[in-house]
Amino acid sequence: MIRYIRRAAWLCCALLIALLANAARLQIVESDALGKNPANRRPAIARYAEPRGDIMVDGRSVTGSKDTGQQLRFERTYHRGPLYAPVTGYSSQTYGTTLIEDAQDRALSGLDPLLSAFPLWHDFSRGRPPGGDVITTINPSMQRAAYDGLGGKRGAVAALEPSTGRVLALVSSPSYDPGVLSGTGPAVTSAWARLHGASTQPMVNRAIHQTYPPGSAFKMVTAAAALDAGVVTDVDAPTDTPDPYLLPGTRTLLPNAAPGCGNASLAYAIQWSCNTVMANIAAKVGLPGMLSTVGAFGFNDRDLRIPSLVTPSNFDTRMSVDQLALSSIGQFNTTATPLQMAMVSAAIAHNGELMRPYLVDRVIARGTRSISRTHPSLYQRAMKPSTARRLQQLMVQVVEDGTGSNAAIDGARVGGKTGTAQHGLDNSGTPYAWFISWAQADDAFQPAVAVAVVVEDAAANRGQISGGGNAAPIARAVMEAALRH
Template identity: 40%
Template sequence: MNKPIRRLSLFALALFGVLLLNVTWIQAVQAEWLQDHEFNRRDTAERLTTPRGPIQVGNEQIASSSLVEESGQYQRAYPEGEVYAHPVGVFNPMGNFGIESTENTYLDGSHSSLLVRNFLDMLTGTPAQGATVVLTLDPAAQQAALEGLKANATNGRAAAVAVDPSTGAVLAAASIPTYDPNEVADLSDTTASVENWNALAADENQPLLNRAFNERYPPGSTFKIVTAAAALEAGNTIESTIAAPESIPLGGSSLPNAFGGPCNGGAPDSIAHSIEISCNTSMANWAIELGDQAMHDQATAFGFNSGPMDIPVPVTESLAPLEPDNNIRAQTGIGQGNLEATPLQMAMVAAGVANGGTVMQPYLVQEILGPDMSELDSTSPEVFSEAVSSDTAEQLTQAMIQVTEGDEGSGLTGAIPGMQVAGKTGTAETGDGDTHNWFISFAPADDPQVAVAVVIERGNQSGGTLAAPVAKAIMEAVINE
C-alpha cells in the first residue's frame, strides 16, 4: 500500500518541479521576448495609456500626444503629415518606427534619466511625462527636398539627404513615395489604421522604405570624386593626365564615354577636366592604375564598408569591395560594378570634401529635453574619418566648381546665382536598361554650409537634368535662412 503512495508522491513532486522550471523559464528567460511580442496586448494597451513626449524640429512639434477622453488613451498626431514620415517614423498599435522607436525610452518617460522625476511626480500625483526629442532637421530644407523629389522623380521613387559638413548634423532626409503617419496611428479607428498599414507594407513601390538611409544604389559618376581622391592621395595633382580614349576594352566588351568620342580630343585628359565633363575612360584607367587596395581604402575612408550605422535611426552599410580584377575595377572607377551606396553615404562624400577632407559622424538628434525643458542629453559633433588631406579636398573642390560653372560642366543646373557651388553629376546603369540619376554638391564652395546628395530612381535622364535642380533647391533653403 505504501509503495503506490510513494510512487504517486514522487510523480506529483516531479510535476511540481516541471511546473517550477516552466514558470522560471517564462518569467526569467522569456520575459523580454514576451514583453516585446507583437501579440502582447497588455503591453500595447499600456503604451497607449502613457503620454509620450513630443518630437520637435526647430520650434515646431512634429509629433505630439493628446488624451482621448472616451478611451483614456493618448492619440499620437503628426501635424506635418508626410513631410517627416521617414526619419521620424510612427507610433501606433503595430509598433514603433524611426525616431519614435530609437528614442522610445525618452519619449515614454522610462529612460533612467527620468526615473527620479517620474518618482517625484508619482508622489505629488502629477501625471508622468516623456522627454522632448529635438531633431537636427531644417524645416525649409526638408520641405524643399520633398517638393523637389516629387517634381523631378519621373518614376515616383527618389531620395535626398542634406548634412552640415562641419558637424555632421542631418538637415534633410526625404524619400518618396512617402505616407501620412496619421493614417496608420488613428486610435479612433484601429481597424482602418491596420488596413492602411498593411496596404502600405504590400505596396510594390515600398512607401515605408526610407530610401535616404536604407536603400543602396550604384552611385554612378558621383563616385568619380572618390576615384579622383585616391589618385590625388597617391601623389598626383588635379592636372595630372591619363589616357582618355573613346572607349577602353573591358573583358569581352568595352567601356565607352557616355557622350561618345574621346574626352580631350584624343589626348590624355586631366583629373580636373575629367570631373567637369564626367569622363568615363580616364577615370576607369585611374582605377586600374591605382590598384584594388588604394581604391578600396579610399572608399572606406569616406564611409563605405564601415558596417551599419545608427544616427540613431539605423543606416544600411554602403559597399565598395576589393576588386583585384582590372575589368571590374575599371567599372568601379566610374561608380558601377559591385558598388552600392545609400544617399546618406554620397552626402558624406560631398561633406568630406567640403570640410577640408574630414568626414563628420552624421546624427539626427540634436538634444533631449526633460519635461521642465532641462537638457538631459545632447549630441556633440564627432569626427568619423580623415578621408583626404586638406590639399586634396581643395583640389577636388576647384574641379567640382567647374561642374556647375565650366563651359563643359555637366551640372550647370545645380548652380546658385551669386555663389560658387561644387558639384558632381552621376548616371548609374541598373543593368536592365534603366538609369538612376544622381547629383552631389555643397555650397557655398568657399564656406560650405550644406552638402547634399540626390538620387532619382530610374529617371533615365541625366543627373544634371533631374537631380541637380533638387539639390539646388535644398542648398538654397539652408543658405537663405
C-alpha cells in the same frame, strides 16, 4: 478532542503557509517573467497610458498625441506626416516603431531613467515621468524644398552640414502619412496592407535604407583615392588613357558618353564625366588603395547610425582589376545610399574631415531640462586636406562650366558632380539621376551645406535623363534654402 483540534488547526496553518509561499513565488520570484510574457498586455497599456514625447523640428513639434480613451490610450498624430515620415518614422500600437520613434523610444515613452529628477521615487511609486521631446537637426525650409523638388517622383534627398554632420534634410518620395498606422483596428491593418502593397513603396526610407548604383557621382571618391595615393599628382596633366578604354584582362571596351576624353586630364574627366579616365586611374590605384578610401568615406560600414541604422553602402572587397575599374565609376556592385553620397560631398566640402552624421540634436525632459545632447564628432578623415581642396576646385568647375551648370547659385560658391546610373539587367531599367553638391556663401568661411539627390524615374524618355538635368535643380533649391537660413 483538544489534541485533534490542535492538529486540525496546524493543518489550516499549513494551508495558509502554502498560499503565502505560492503568492510570494508569483509576486516576487516570477514577477518579472510574468511581466515579460508576450500575452501580458500591461507593458503595452503602460506604454500608451501617457502622451508620448514629441519630435521637434526647428522649435515646432511635428508630432502630437490623441487621447482615444481606449485600452492603449494615446495614439500618435503627425503634422505634415508625409514630409517628415523619413525623419520621424511611425509609432503604432499595432506595428511598433521605426526611425527616430524607435531609436529614441525610451526617451519619448518616458522610460529613460534620466527623464526623472528622482528615478528611485518613480521606481517606488511606479509612476512614469512624462516622455521627453526629441529635437532634430532638420531645417524645415530645406526639407520642404527637397520634398517639393521631388514632387512625388520616386527619389530621395539627403543634406548635411559639412562642418558638424548635422542632417539638415532627409526626404524620401513618394512618402506616406505615418499617422494612419497609429492605433489598432481594421483601419490600421488595411492602411498597412495598402502601403506595403503599393508599387511605389512609400514606406521605404530611400534616403538611408535604399542603395542605388551611384554612377558617375562616385568618381569623386575615385579621384580622392588617386590624389591621396599619388597616382595623379597634377589634375591638369594628361592621364595617358585611350578612348575607348580596354578593361584590363578582358576584351570589353569601355566607351564614353562625353567627347574629348581621349588622354584627358583628371580635371577634364571630372568636369565632363569621362568613364575611361576614371576607370584607368582606379586600376592604377589598385584594390587596397580604393578600399582604404571608400572605407574612409563610410562605404561598407555596417554600424552607421544617425541614430537609426543606415543601410551600408557597398563597394566589393574582392574583385578583379576590370571589376575594380567598373566599380570605381559607380557601376558593377557599387551601391550607395543618398546619405552616403551626401557624406562624400560633405567630406570634400569640409577639407577631408568627414563628420559623423546625426539627426537628433538633443533630448529634453518636459520643462526644457536637457538630458542628452549630440556633440559633433569626427567620423573619419576621408582624404588629405590638399586633396579635398583640389576636388573642391574640380567640383566648382563642374557647376561653373560642366555637367552641373543647373546647380549654380548667385552669390555662392557651389561645387557639384552629376551621375546617371544605368542599372537593371543589361542596363534596361530607367536610369537613376544623381547629383551631389555643396554650397558656400561668398561671405562665409566654410560651406554651409552638402546635398545628395537621387531621382529614380526622372522622365518618361530615358534618353533625357541626366543628373544635371533632373537632380541638379532639386539640389540647388535645397542649397538655396540652406544659404537663406
